[in-house]
Amino acid sequence: MSAKPFDDAAAAAAIDYTQYPDARGRFGTYGGSYVAETLVAPLAELAAAYERLRVDPAFIAEFERDLKYYVGRPSPIYHAERLSQQVGGAQILLKREDLNHTGAHKINNTIGQALVARAMGKRRVIAETGAGQHGVATATVCARFGLDCVVYMGATDIERQAINVYRMKLLGAQVVPVTSGSKTLKDALNEAMRDWVTNVADTFYIIGTVAGPHPYPQMVRDFNAVVGREARAQMLEQYGRLPDVLTACVGGGSNAIGLFHAFLNDREVAIVGAEAAGEGIASGHHAASLAAGRPGVLHGNRTYVLCDDDGQITETHSVSAGLDYPGVGPEHAFLKDTGRASYVGVTDDEALAAFHQLARSEGILAALESSHAVAQAIKLARELPKDALVLCNLSGRGDKDVHTIAAREGISL
């Protein structure tokens, strides 16, 4: 199988990105459903239910009502004028997903999946979480819809994100520490998948990113795509044109695909994903699956993965727990191969510098994850003329990271 099926630029230029995934859940050669036999039937049931619901006017209306009145959408596009001046290049615009209820884009997806769970008659919800944002967003909607909630979280992440752990508990969720493997997001995902295999009759698994087996990459994208749809309309309304370039951070890739998707067929808009380069890609301590990985199979889908020559998934590193993942959503793998998007690494240090610069210039504390996107926006803006527009997804707020940042800088609170 060719890793790059779209070497032919003409073929890539003709792709209609709204047509993906295909009926088998494929984005080109990526995606699919590589799962144990016990999960095939429940996934098929979920795919059928979602296929029905995604075009059901009553379902869509309820989803949109919750996004408006519960989440607080639409989130604004904010012109980071002082930051742009400091950088001295293009204008940096921020899509303020940090202003959503619970403080990140994750709630868009959890509301959607909780509505699917309810429609399917499932009373128990499980989720995995890395930084805790998806766990909080899941615990939140479970409280809102009266569903039992169990969140799996790596023991290392529990240490790094104590505040989000307590937040989930306040919302009535049970947080289960995962001590296997690297004790981070991927292990939490493994454990949640095991729970689902065992309790599939009454349990709905709310996956937090655009990875996993079909239909998750599609479903999670669709629920987050509101970000890009809004942004596209807001750009036309506020600026009379589309941005020159989009950027967003990519761990699993849900906020990024959420922003990118509505613009995929706008070929004049450049798209750049910012992966976690950790201590630098050359150091080996990073989580840049697209920039430094290779096609493989992980967590139910074919995608780019970080692994050794024996196919063992390698431990990743990022200062931000939410990007600390050795795979990536299959649609991003597809966009990389078609050349529609490019993916670059942003180091821990660059992300932290961007965090501080945004805080001081605009009064916004960005999540460490989102700070990778801000760092990339700064790099892009520097190379572009003053009238160019860089739209950056500020996917979450940084309150949860204050302790991590203080500890890293040797400050005890």
Add this chain to the structure above:
Amino acid sequence: MSRIDIRFSELRNTGRTGLIPFITAGDPLPDATVALMHALVEAGADLIELGVPFSDPMADGPVIQHASERALAKGVGLAQILGWVRDFRARDAATPVVLMGYMNPVEIHGAARFAQEAAAAGVDGVLLVDCPVEEIDAAAPLRAAGLDQIFLAAPTTTDARLVRICAAAQGFLYYVSFAGVTGAARLSLDDVRARVAAIRQQASTPVAVGFGVRDAASAAAIGAFADAVVIGSALVERLAGAASEEELRTRALGFLAPIRAALDTRGHGR
């Protein structure tokens, strides 16, 4: 006829139920893996399932996950495992060996290269846990190299899919006796019996039953209607921590001998 087919035909002709122990390759003592495989045969194994350790074994329970982690920590890899099979084959040309593992190591190794090397080493079949029949194209090189592709069926498998799985199955069909990960302890015998009977209507291959078989009693109960029983987690748990080749052999014999005896004295009640 593959080595697996020959073995099941021998079992059928002698009216015996097959015993299929699963071990994680390289656990607990990498250098004793070949000796352990011979000990399993000595203890009555008709076929050996050799688990290829993977860092992210989503379908396995804690016992086998920990065995995988231990083996990986000792640097066990695919090339080494194929070497062990080759060494095993030097003294045992009859006992089929099935590799059980996940897609990514095979993909990264290169499916065609893996298939050729595995067949050359004396591997007879491959069970890729995360490769359901819908994704069978990904495993085409295995068949091309003459390896049997073993498929799983589960309580959640629909009738329509069962038809497809039975049509694709080679060697034997592995029925997972309940919806859960390996090593969980739930088993409703009546459900399993009814389900295996239904599978028999469809399948041209023998049916092995696993997931939740722990001891002589459960093995004998399952063996009354299955062509073979698979014992994994309980055996891996028993072998864990053994400090020498001899201790491994003693533990394997001690654990499997009563199961073998129970399967054999029960007679073939089908």
